[in-house]
Amino acid sequence: MTEPVLSVRNVSRKFGALIASNNVSLDLRPGEIHALIGPNGAGKSTLIKQIAGGLRPDSGEVHFLGRDVTALSTVQRARMGLGRTFQISALAMEDTVLQNAMLGALGAGRRPYRFFRPVLKDRDLREVAETALDRVGLLDHAAIRTSDLSHGQRRQLEVAVALTLKPRAFIMDEPMAGLGASGSKRLTGFLDELRHEAPILLVEHDMDAVFALADRISVLVYGEVIATGTVEDIRNHAEVRRAYLGEDA
Amino acid sequence: MSRETIFNAVLALGLLLFPLWAYVADEPFMITLATRVAILALAGVGLNIALGLGGLVSLGHAAFFGIGGYAMGILAHHAQSYTPLMEVPFLIEGTKSMPVIWLVALAASALAALVIGALSLRTSGVYFIMITLAFGQMLFYFAISWPAYGGEDGLSIYVRNSFPGLNTLDPIQFFLIAYVILAAALMFAAMLAKSPFGLALNAARQTAERVETIGITPYRLRLTAFVISGAITGLAGALFADLNRFVSPSMFSWQTSGEIMIFIILGGVARLFGPVAGAALFIALEHVLGGLSEFWHIYLGLLLLAVVLYARGGIIGTLAGREVAHD
Ligand SMILES: Nc1ncnc2c1ncn2[C@@H]1O[C@H](COP(=O)(O)OP(=O)(O)OP(=O)(O)O)[C@@H](O)[C@H]1O
Ligand SMILES: [Mg+2]
Numbered sequence: 001m002t003e004p005v006l007s008v009r010n011v012s013r014k015f016g017a018l019i020a021s022n023n024v025s026l027d028l029r030p031g032e033i034h035a036l037i038g039p040n041g042a043g044k045s046t047l048i049k050q051i052a053g054g055l056r057p058d059s060g061e062v063h064f065l066g067r068d069v070t071a072l073s074t075v076q077r078a079r080m081g082l083g084r085t086f087q088i089s090a091l092a093m094e095d096t097v098l099q100n101a102m103l104g105a106l107g108a109g110r111r112p113y114r115f116f117r118p119v120l121k122d123r124d125l126r127e128v129a130e131t132a133l134d135r136v137g138l139l140d141h142a143a144i145r146t147s148d149l150s151h152g153q154r155r156q157l158e159v160a161v162a163l164t165l166k167p168r169a170f171i172m173d174e175p176m177a178g179l180g181a182s183g184s185k186r187l188t189g190f191l192d193e194l195r196h197e198a199p200i201l202l203v204e205h206d207m208d209a210v211f212a213l214a215d216r217i218s219v220l221v222y223g224e225v226i227a228t229g230t231v232e233d234i235r236n237h238a239e240v241r242r243a244y245l246g247e248d249a
Numbered sequence: 250m251s252r253e254t255i256f257n258a259v260l261a262l263g264l265l266l267f268p269l270w271a272y273v274a275d276e277p278f279m280i281t282l283a284t285r286v287a288i289l290a291l292a293g294v295g296l297n298i299a300l301g302l303g304g305l306v307s308l309g310h311a312a313f314f315g316i317g318g319y320a321m322g323i324l325a326h327h328a329q330s331y332t333p334l335m336e337v338p339f340l341i342e343g344t345k346s347m348p349v350i351w352l353v354a355l356a357a358s359a360l361a362a363l364v365i366g367a368l369s370l371r372t373s374g375v376y377f378i379m380i381t382l383a384f385g386q387m388l389f390y391f392a393i394s395w396p397a398y399g400g401e402d403g404l405s406i407y408v409r410n411s412f413p414g415l416n417t418l419d420p421i422q423f424f425l426i427a428y429v430i431l432a433a434a435l436m437f438a439a440m441l442a443k444s445p446f447g448l449a450l451n452a453a454r455q456t457a458e459r460v461e462t463i464g465i466t467p468y469r470l471r472l473t474a475f476v477i478s479g480a481i482t483g484l485a486g487a488l489f490a491d492l493n494r495f496v497s498p499s500m501f502s503w504q505t506s507g508e509i510m511i512f513i514i515l516g517g518v519a520r521l522f523g524p525v526a527g528a529a530l531f532i533a534l535e536h537v538l539g540g541l542s543e544f545w546h547i548y549l550g551l552l553l554l555a556v557v558l559y560a561r562g563g564i565i566g567t568l569a570g571r572e573v574a575h576d
Contacts, residue, residue, distance in 0.1 A: 052462065053461075054458065054461075073461070073466075074458075074461040074462060075461050075464055075465065075466050078461065078462055078463060078464035079464040084462050086458075086459075086462075090456045090458045090459040090462070091455075091456065091459060092451065092452040092455040092456055092459065093455060093456075094451075094455060095448075095451070095452065095455070099448060099452075100452075102448065103448055103449065103452050103459070103460070103463060104463050106445050106448060106449060106463070106465070107449075107460070107463025107464040107465050108463065108464070110464065111445065112445050112446055112448075112449040112465050112470065113445075113446055113473065114444055114445045114446060115440070115441055115444045115445075115446050115447075116440055116444060117444065117445075118440075118443040118444065119443065119444055119445040119447070119448045120443070122445070125445075161459075161463065164463075165463060165464070
């Protein structure tokens with residue numbers, strides 16, 4: 001079997017008495033969408049922070065592209081090719097949509113220390129940015145100030161910025177939130193294709209999207225992975241139905 | 250053309266025409282006032298790169314202003330007393346040449362900004378404000394306790410420094426030097442804001458986490474901005490000392506840091522011409538109100554209060570409206 005692109009190994013993290021990650025292990029294989037689901041406050045975003053670099057685990061390791069990255073910074077992991085989107089949009093709200101996408105392209109190009117030519121006149125960066133905006137359906141909004149976008153559109157822009165990095169793995173924290181029915185359907189179709197460019201670790205509450213997309217699903221409850229398996233496995237998993245899908249088994 | 254561009258053009262033209270009028274009307278003091286505006290605006294253009302673009306609230310920019318001032322004072326002092334600055338390990342002599350003094354002022358204040366920035370930028374928010382303030386105060390007391398260069402009394406320079414081909418003692422010619430440098434700094438600042446670096450720095454101000462996630466280190470962006478910012482304010486310090494033919498520890502005082510920041514807040518934070526509008530208003534108030542009462546700072550305080558409470562965008566924000574998103 002092929003090596004996983006990303007693997008989380010026995011990661012634990014406490015906030016005071018609260019165990020936000022409890023010995024979590026999961027991996028992301030080439031070409032797959034691995035969905036991470038779980039109730040509010042289960043520790044999904046906290047796990048993502050530990051994968052992306054914003055938060056150090058108390059114990060355990062994160063491996064990316066065959067390398068132990070647990071001690072690396074967010075910047076180093078991003079440069080290795082980890083493309084992350086945020087649950088709460090982290091965008092330059094005063095800037096235009098195009099500028100945000102160009103920022104991603106600038107980071108990917110690794111040459112931000114240029115002081116003289118207007119960045120918007122840089123054809124190469126602009127092309128990368130516009131292609132990414134076009135792919136998520138935001139090109140028409142390129143000139144709009146980001147704070148004027150709807151919440152759903154901000155999620156799309158988050159995805160577009162991640163695309164500009166041409167990452168080796170995507171980590172997406174609830175990209176569908178606030179998109180509305182037609183928006184989520186569109187993004188679902190898009191992610192379905194995107195997995196062939198790089199695998200996606202997808203945190204999502206929209207179960208229709210999860211069941212339509214996921215190759216595998218992990219269920220996180222109180223910081224602990226209570227099940228990992230295919231869509232069928234998870235649908236039929238008694239503990240999951242009780243704990244998460246809210247059914248009396 | 251946006252309203253802001255028109256306002257900027259009017260301001261730039263006004264700052265040029267006012268001293269030309271004063272020259273024709275034989276009012277040399279008015280030329281000196283305009284020169285003060287240009288030089289203090291230059292100091293503000295420097296701070297605005299850190300504050301406006303980078304979101305770095307430095308309350309210690311007097312450090313760089315003072316270093317520029319003392320670079321001029323020390324070099325000119327040795328030149329006028331015919332004593333070398335140092336002899337070992339190699340000979341360094343003083344100079345009265347403005348271009349050389351400017352280069353030294355730029356380099357010295359950039360170096361100081363590198364050291365101060367490298368330490369201060371590890372903190373943020375109110376700690377950053379306090380640390381930059383502390384560095385400024387350290388240099389202030391250092392200057393006071395350095396008798397070789399005048400200590401508390403400062404240094405007087407008898408004759409203004411020279412610039413090839415110009416008579417710098419002629420107020421209008423010295424004004425033009427300051428004006429051209431200010432114009433060059435404004436052009437540089439405008440370019441910087443639109444450059445790849447400016448985009449990244451401005452994004453790091455708004456969301457540092459995002460900038461990290463795309464593989465750029467905010468700390469390095471900020472340190473670079475801080476060095477550029479300090480160097481420009483340092484150059485202004487050298488010109489300011491030359492204008493007064495005098496440099497003293499007060500250039501290092503926290504009041505000086507505060508005043509440079511006030512120019513920006515009055516004019517409009519992050520607005521290209523904010524420091525120019527702010528410095529012009531400040532000097533005008535000082536001249537008019539200062540003539541009426543020595544407590545004119547009370548009125549300045551009220552004005553500042555009004556701007557902060559009701560007109561966050563300063564003069565330019567009020568007259569030119571919300572900044573348009575860049576094309
Ligand atoms: N920095 C922190 N300090 C203390 N507690 C924290 C911190 N970050 C998260 N928590 C807590 O850890 C738990 C897990 O939070 P997390 O945001 O990871 O949940 P989540 O699964 O992403 O939830 P949601 O579906 O609502 O996004 C919550 O109880 C939260 O309050
Ligand atoms: Mg979350």
